[in-house]
């Protein structure tokens with residue numbers, strides 16, 4: 001539940017310590033051998049291009065400008081080969097294993113060829129979950145034109161015009177190479193639906209990816225300390241401790257709740273990234289206190305890019321940071 005992810009943070013209070021010289025402040029963090037400006041990053045969100053064309057590219061640019069990681073989803077609309085070069089130091093690639101081993105191996109190689117620094121494999125969608133909200137709001141394939149959808153469309157004419165102008169449902173471009181030539185966006189999406197979720201995926205699949213991948217390998221979505229230990233044994237370089245933003249299992253604890261047990265299980269050296277419910281700088285501090293190196297978030301940046309895209313001219317946050325507090 002997304003609410004549980006938020007309320008978990010509210011359980012923790014930060015007791016400040018004063019009378020330290022804080023003239024020089026540095027919140028940069030080293031992850032997998034590279035220094036980023038802040039211990040935050042952008043979680044992978046598939047189909048972002050449905051909300052705004054080129055959303056993936058916009059997020060990549062924003063990540064480069066802020067010097068934080070952006071985890072490009074394999075279910076994105078932007079192709080790995082197009083988005084990664086926009087921010088080669090910042091774009092990581094997130095993949096789901098499919099039911100086709102040759103495609104899994106190919107995705108790993110494509111990430112390498114595109115110069116991706118960090119490969120993230122999400123493991124927390126073995127089957128499609130029962131997303132009741134999507135049942136209610138009609139977000140499904142094949143698309144159904146319901147009265148609710150018509151009402152929404154009438155309320156957002158600019159979005160509808162842009163959607164129609166850019167060709168309707170955007171292509172899941174990472175999957176186009178595996179579809180017949182000239183396949184439409186809908187056909188590529190259907191093919192993706194036959195390949196994922198892949199309920200047979202197990203630790204052997206991850207071992208094969210580890211063997212094929214020389215660079216950093218991160219597993220996203222583990223919540224149990226025993227699974228985290230298994231990931232260490234397999235040779236993973238890091239974990240994204242995540243309950244998928246509360247979208248997979250309604251009875252799941254928040255990822256923040258399980259973080260200390262996972263840190264205990266993996267020891268002090270494995271890099272841990274906390275995801276799910278992170279909304280504020282103080283959340284990031286709490287996550288770090290409980291054992292994570294950094295924290296990433298999905299909806300905030302997705303909502304931001306959906307609503308406002310990428311501003312032509314960036315207003316810098318520095319001026320507000322300099323404002324005095326009385």
Ligand SMILES: Cc1cc2nc3c(=O)[nH]c(=O)nc-3n(C[C@H](O)[C@H](O)[C@H](O)COP(=O)(O)O)c2cc1C
Nearest residue numbers: 043044045046073075122244245276277297298299
């Ligand atoms: C619309 C949407 C699409 C998502 N798509 C993916 C995805 O393709 N791959 C993945 O690993 N996680 C995906 N996630 C989960 C996010 O990566 C992340 O775990 C989650 O959003 C974190 O919770 P937060 O939104 O509360 O920050 C998606 C989440 C949302 C909201």
